[in-house]
Amino acid sequence: MDSEGFQSPQNNYPQQPPHKPSFWTRKVGPLPLGVFLLILVLIGYMIFKVLDHPAPRGPLVWTTTHTFTGKGNNKTAVFSVLGDWRVGWTCDPSSASYGEYNLSLDADKADGTILVYSMVNTICEASNTHDETEEQQHGGNVYLDIQSGGSWVITIQELE
Numbered sequence: 001m002d003s004e005g006f007q008s009p010q011n012n013y014p015q016q017p018p019h020k021p022s023f024w025t026r027k028v029g030p031l032p033l034g035v036f037l038l039i040l041v042l043i044g045y046m047i048f049k050v051l052d053h054p055a056p057r058g059p060l061v062w063t064t065t066h067t068f069t070g071k072g073n074n075k076t077a078v079f080s081v082l083g084d085w086r087v088g089w090t091c092d093p094s095s096a097s098y099g100e101y102n103l104s105l106d107a108d109k110a111d112g113t114i115l116v117y118s119m120v121n122t123i124c125e126a127s128n129t130h131d132e133t134e135e136q137q138h139g140g141n142v143y144l145d146i147q148s149g150g151s152w153v154i155t156i157q158e159l160e
Helices: 025-030 035-050
Strands: 062-071 077-081 085-091 099-108 114-124 128-133 140-148 149-159
Touching: 062 085, 062 140, 077 149, 085 099, 085 114, 114 140, 140 149
Parallel strands: none
Antiparallel strands: 062 149, 077 140, 085 128, 085 149, 099 114, 099 140
């Protein structure tokens, strides 16, 4: 009691344990916001760079992925090619009665529309029995339409 006869109120509420600051308050709170944001941006940049630039591969080489053989006019089955591909061809002049013949080839999309007209257009003779076409950069599902007076071997080569 005090001098006027009043008793000071007592605290009847249970005491709470001391509050432990959260992770963010203990670890991040002391950093200025700008430093924290800079760290986040740098981490994001490093992740982007790693994902954007995969491990280097060796040099790309032309690899035969499909081979077609035949004689005369023929259409190949539909096959898939990626972005960079070319056609290699060989012929046998002795397979024709005159010792030479025309060999021509178109590349068509699976729906029948022409992709590359006259991809090969040559005379197969003793001095001209094989070659490769220029690189094509039209990937997808294609087939070859071959017109020939003799035998041929056609290879599809892709950069791998």
